[in-house]
Amino acid sequence: MQTISAPHVIQFPAWMARGATRQSDTRPASTPNEARRSFAKEAGIFAQGDQAQSYYRVMAGTVRTYRVLSDGRRQIDAFHVPGDIFGIETGGVRSMSADAVEPVTLLQYRNQQLAELATDDPEFVQQVMGAMLQSLERAQAHIMLLGRKSAVEKLATFLLGISDRLSGLGCVDLPMSRIDIADHLGLTIETVSRSLTQLERARYIELPAHRRSIILKNISALRRLDS
Template sequence: MLTAAATARNILPEMKDRSAGIVVKGSRFAPSNFIGLMGITMHFERGAEIVAEEDPAEYVYQVISGTVRTCKLLSNGRRQIGAFLMEGDYFGMEARAVHCFAAEAITDATIHMINRNTAFAAAGRDPEIARALWDITARSLDACQQHSLLLGRKTALEKIGSFLTEMAERQGSHAEIDLPMSRQDIADYLGLTIETVSRTMTQLECAGTIALPTSRHVLVKRRQELARLSAC
């Protein structure tokens, strides 16, 4: 299957290094809105690969709707998910010429793609764009650093606690969480197995900290308790 970058290369050969490609007006999602003014928007079905590992890093991506995971496989099939990306989040803004992480749509997703060279060229002319590109990268770094802490030094219970707290915050709802990702995705994000994720969620439900009306729908009963478990 063709990845998004490969597809866009066919659609937009003439876009390279021009500062304005197909214009998408009034994007609400860019940290500074002008970044949303260049590039194209594409739709991906649940499960579709947006970026493959080792794809040339030609684009920066912003999630307009849906949820995306970035992931990397190790030799023996183990998988690490680097991040879950939701409305407004950027990905693919990395130092290397090829992407180290693949990106896949967890749900149907709308993604805005900006040519990297175009973005860097625009940054060369406009300091605000340069600063916006730096912000995107620095935010990814911040998220990655927090995640390292979790992976290196937290117990299964603390990992799940942190994860649910993070998801609640990102959804702007403190009592109700919708999980677009599977238990396996959560496990690969937290460095656990699917069984441990499942057991720990059950444990939190038994303790009355959360309720699980369905496996993808979490009600936070004792928010304080969950925050305490995060052990930051």
Template sequence: MLKSSFREYWPACPCSLDIYSSAIRGAESCVCPMLEPNLTSQQFGSVRCFDADQEIFLQGQLADVFFKVLDGTVRGCRYFSDGKRQVDRFYRSGDIFGFEIDGAYPFTAEAVNPCALTVISAREVRQMAAIDQHLAWQLMSNAMTGMRRAVNHATVLSRRNAVQKVAAFLIEWAGDGDGGNSILLPMTHSDVADYLNLTVETISRSIAKLEQEGLIRLQSPKRINIVNFDALEALI
């Protein structure tokens, strides 16, 4: 039984990833106890967990369900005929991805690290959006925000130099660590490179440059402290 309004499902599921730690081994589907305990995977409101680097859906597949990130990080990417990869976007807690007007997913989604996702039926949501004005508004808002993001990313990709790209990326992820100015990047430099259209070498050199200039400090390759946030922003 579906609830009368999708809004009743919409608030972020309060589950944290550790609830599902036993299910993370190999994408077993599991049900979010905060939602409908008798729903199974692929149904409205259920939750699925994915291992690091596991494929969530492939570009071109029928977009019958979409997802909301509860925990973890997802990358949306496309592979080209020459084997190269473009990472269009990273999705984090609260982000929605895979919702299409109809047809197929225009990109491939993969888990960056172990993550938990709400699985939502596209058909049912489309039906509900027809009668639920608030839901329709949220979907619309999500699409518009996504477009602004894409246009903004196009700007970063085309107008910024390597150091500026990396600085913009770090600012985008600031506050995602354990509070303050500590960043814990879930993805590899290779992911970042394909997101910023740079090589791993240039990522490394740009980070080194930012550290030499005293704007950041590296605790480890993936754990970065922002020392001078304002100066970092001023670069862009």
């Protein structure tokens, strides 16, 4: 039986909320208080239980954040793509782990620097808030997906979402494996494979041979499944 964890609700510190409004461009501007970090494929960025001293912005590549459940299963919370911010915690301890799905380049910001920037660079903090609000909206939608949708509907929602975030052109180069997708959608890898085949037979998608790309051939039909 599938276990669904309670959503991780983000409660922003009061100093972040002062004068903060949602921005149309939620990608933070560059600041002098950042460090560029690179990680190889499958390298760990931080681990569940670590001290939470930094947060990150993805510049290139894809990052997965996940929890390990008490029975040893992995639940992938999200995939973070260029422009996304991840790693902000309300407490002092990491609630999730983060790994590089593929080679990644990140900008690292120290938590105390964000507190200083609340006064020195409020526009940057507003942009961080906007990015975190988008992440929260995606997390809430993911909880609904886990609890209410069939396997095929979950996969349609995932493909549309990742296409919109990565390209929006109807052809998605998936950096993550089918095991990753299964752990994100609360499915088995066999169910993911069967669902992809079902969508391909219905001519909703095309699966090119020997590639991780997926062509979304009938986006309107996929959106009907998504809704």
